[in-house]
Amino acid sequence: MQKLISIDIKADFGMLKKPDTNEPVCLTFNMLHKPALLGIFGAIIGLKGFQKKGELPEYYIELKDLKIGIQPLNHENGNYSKTIIKYNNTTGFASEEKGGNLIIDEQTLIAPAFRCYALLNIDNKHQEKLYNNLKENKAEYIPYLGKNEFSVWWENFKEYSYEDFKPDGNFKISSIFIKDESLKDGIKKTYFSPVMNFQTKGNSFSYFEYLPVSYHEQLFQYVFKNFTYTNWDLEQDFKLPENYPLIKLDTNGIIQVF
Numbered sequence: 432m433q434k435l436i437s438i439d440i441k442a443d444f445g446m447l448k449k450p451d452t453n454e455p456v457c458l459t460f461n462m463l464h465k466p467a468l469l470g471i472f473g474a475i476i477g478l479k480g481f482q483k484k485g486e487l488p489e490y491y492i493e494l495k496d497l498k499i500g501i502q503p504l505n506h507e508n509g510n511y512s513k514t515i516i517k518y519n520n521t522t523g524f525a526s527e528e529k530g531g532n533l534i535i536d537e538q539t540l541i542a543p544a545f546r547c548y549a550l551l552n553i554d555n556k557h558q559e560k561l562y563n564n565l566k567e568n569k570a571e572y573i574p575y576l577g578k579n580e581f582s583v584w585w586e587n588f589k590e591y592s593y594e595d596f597k598p599d600g601n602f603k604i605s606s607i608f609i610k611d612e613s614l615k616d617g618i619k620k621t622y623f624s625p626v627m628n629f630q631t632k633g634n635s636f637s638y639f640e641y642l643p644v645s646y647h648e649q650l651f652q653y654v655f656k657n658f659t660y661t662n663w664d665l666e667q668d669f670k671l672p673e674n675y676p677l678i679k680l681d682t683n684g685i686i687q688v689f
Contacts (some may be wrong), residue, residue, distance in 0.1 A: 477571030509638025
């Protein structure tokens, strides 16, 4: 038995560290991504994280097939404010540098918030527990957004009726979504803008980010996909990857699960 639910996840700060850096600053992803969300879900139901080099964490092994969707909240055209925080670790155990003082500059998200959807199989014990804990606002471990000092909370638990979505006209996607084709070719045209060389409508935006969707199970590295978030209407014939389906909610919103 499947249930589609959503919660609104919020934090005062977040640091979703990118594997590459712009030395000397460690950079963060702007958008919450699936491996990070699975880590939050894993903490909520008490699954273990990374324990040993060369082994995937328990939460990922148990939840990797869970279909999720992510919709940013309280953003500015898909972006969140960021700041640079400098850390000093003078314990002597942090580095082998002279004086034992490790100095780190980290880019940090300010007040990130996301509506997170999950298509749960209630016949699976872990997903059933996740459903119950989210609904009852219970967590086995304190969930956090990238660093344990950036704790998260959730609210606004919702359960939806839903159906698979096949466009029969122009449509809009409420969540971030994976695409293979150029977005420009799929945007609904309204009136002509000579500056942009295609037609525009109002204060519309498109946001793009290369985000992790999973771990490579031999290399233990992120596997990435191209994501878009936009408030443009899309043409009926705009092609999206078939293995990442669109779902229409009973609230008439349309999301992609992946």
